[in-house]
């Protein structure tokens with residue numbers, strides 16, 4: 001189960017580290033259809049996995065990063081559940097429960113600076129800086145085909161110790177919630193864009209006003225992927241950093 005020819009890039013190792021270091025012993029980490037429990041300082045146990053080729057590959061990659069690059073051990077002999085892929089109805093029914101579960105998990109994440117350990121949910125998430133790390137190759141788990149896409153991180157600054165915490169965009173979305181996730185502050189400006197939900201979008205257009213549709217860039221700035229192709233309202237914000 002643990003064999004893969006794949007070799008991680010430095011930032012992929014860093015991504016794993018960033019996800020695991022804030023996790024307490026007994027805490028759960030759930031990437032890519034997998035569920036792991038942290039069982040010690042440098043040990044992890046596979047609790048459940050979705051029965052899918054791509055997920056098995058993802059597990060093999062996690063094992064490789066952890067054992068070859070971080071000196072951890074991964075126990076996958078005592079896996080409790082192999083989950084068969086659910087129907088679309090089951091996915092829809094479970095979505096809300098899953099979101100709540102993940103939010104409970106992320107609410108236990110803390111600043112990776114051990115002396116600080118401020119919960120991430122307490123951080124000024126509205127001041128997140130989106131950073132494009134550039135093109136990376138990936139393998140599509142469904143088709144096995146190689147592709148290229150930009151890799152983004154959401155940088156959150158810890159107000160207690162000033163640590164800059166790089167977060168996976170989806171993890172950031174879980175912590176920040178939809179409203180913050182879909183509000184983007186353009187770097188080095190006081191301009192922000194907020195994605196309009198469908199009903200607000202309709203009301204805006206009916207009222208004769210205009211929003212802004214975002215592409216992949218805004219002047220010299222790259223637009224974060226979740227904001228691309230959305231219809232937004234632009235506004236000014238006041239940075240309350242000095243307060």
Ligand SMILES: [Zn+2]
Pocket residue numbers: 111112113116117118158159160161162163
């Ligand atoms: Zn901190």
